[in-house]
Amino acid sequence: MNYRIMFILNAIVVVLFGAFFLIQPQTALSLFGTEVYVSTLLVARFFGGAMLMSGIFIWFLKDIFDQKTQKSLGIAMLAGSVGDLS
Secondary structure, three states: OOHHHHHHHHHHHHHHHHHHHHHOHHHHHHHOOOOOOHHHHHHHHHHHHHHHHHHHHHHHHOOOOOHHHHHHHHHHHHHHHHHHHO
């Protein structure tokens, strides 16, 4: 799998999750088993907007033709995802 396909798949998944958190934050939070308060709804909307912008940013990065830059960005996104999960 080359980096262009990886960026396309990553962008689509991130945009879908971001739109879900932005449009239906109460449903998204209940799927993850969190308690729903007004403050958590606002944080979920903020998180959804951030994910939506990240997905758009990744979508534009797929058109970079320099393999070294794509590889570096792919490793940086992987490191960020692993750091966010811990």
